[in-house]
Each structure stands twice: as C-alpha cells, then as structure tokens.
Amino acid sequence: MSKVQISLELEEETFLEAKKILKALGMNFTEAVNIFASMIVQERGLPFDVKIADYPAISLDEAREKVQRSIDNIKNKEGMSSDIFFSKLLNK
DSSP: OOOOOOOOOOOHHHHHHHHHHHHHTTOOHHHHHHHHHHHHHHHTSOSSOOOOOSSOOOOHHHHHHHHHHHHHHHHTTOSOOHHHHHHHHHTO
C-alpha cells in the first residue's frame, strides 16, 4: 500500500507532551497517528464517544440573570424548600 505525507498543526506543548507519553509506550507520533487513522476506518467513525451536552449552553448574561432571580426568590421567600425540590427531582 502506498503512503502519503501529511502536515499537521498542533500546539507545541501538546505535541511535545504527546511525544513523551508515546515514547514511554514504545511508539512514535507517526505510529500513533497511523493507529488513530486505522481505528477511524475500523470503527467507521471516531474511536471514542463525541457528545453534546443534554442541555443548551447559555450566555454569561443569561446565567447572571438566573442567579439574580434565584437570589431575589430567596430574599422574597419564594420558591420551594430543598426537601420538596429534591423530592420532585428524584420522582421524575
């Protein structure tokens, strides 16, 4: 099988640390990349799970607003006790 030469751009610190770890495992960076590529072919995708959070990300401003609402609820004695909250959460 013929070989192709590729070029990668990595953060230098990451690359050097990876090389050190791979050397301890008895292989070089090229061998590790070849193993990774072979695993992609074998798995017909990435050889590890790639996940998205189950909840949407929110902006810093949205997070601040939510925290402020919670603080206001506590000050105004609104909301529910932790006993009720956890009871509802666990009975979902």
